[in-house]
Amino acid sequence: MLYVVFGVVGGILGGMGMGGGTLLIPLLTIFAGVNQQMAQGINLISFLPMAIVAIIIHNKNKLIDFKTAFPIIFTGIISTVGASFLATGTNELLLKLLFGFFLIYLGAVLFLSIFFEKKN
């Protein structure tokens, strides 16, 4: 089933830390005709089980900086709830257009990250 395939692709990219979710959304909207807001919601929810597993593993390896994370999470949650209401209330075509720009921006960020990598 196409949905599973797209999920696997997104999951592999996400598992490699390459923002897999962001490719999953256009795969769903362009090739499977899924509504933009629904695709975004699907992406958000699908990520959760995998994130929990990853966090358990990373925590065992003491790789998570909790002290740094908390302030980001604090303002992040407030901001993300507002943004989510905004997105679900936005016209689908407009959201798709804006998402397109976002995707281009992220692609550029990913590309540039090649040149800015610092080794551990």
Added chain:
Amino acid sequence: MKDKNFVIKLVGGVLIGFLNGFFGGGGGMLVVPLLTLFLKMPEQKAHATAIFVILPLSIASSVVYITQSPMQFNVLGFVAGGVLAGGIVGALLLKKINNTALRVAFSVIMIVAGLKLVF
């Protein structure tokens, strides 16, 4: 020094939260540069911390999306299953595959997909 970093984290949170919520994703990719470039965190720690940051944000957004917009739970189920399986494969592949080649490939794919959505 300490105060400046704290403000960076708070402001970063606003921005990341907004983008992750408005676009239903992508926040993780923005947290990493925030941590590595502005807060000088080593790469591996940054990736791990990024996931930890995005998790509660994604939970909060998910609740809003489910309650405010239609959701087909069967589609969700199939996709989520795929993502979990793919995630395991991806994590295992992480060490084996040439990271740079993949980044080039996917950044190009993302830009092309973005252009397709815009035009």
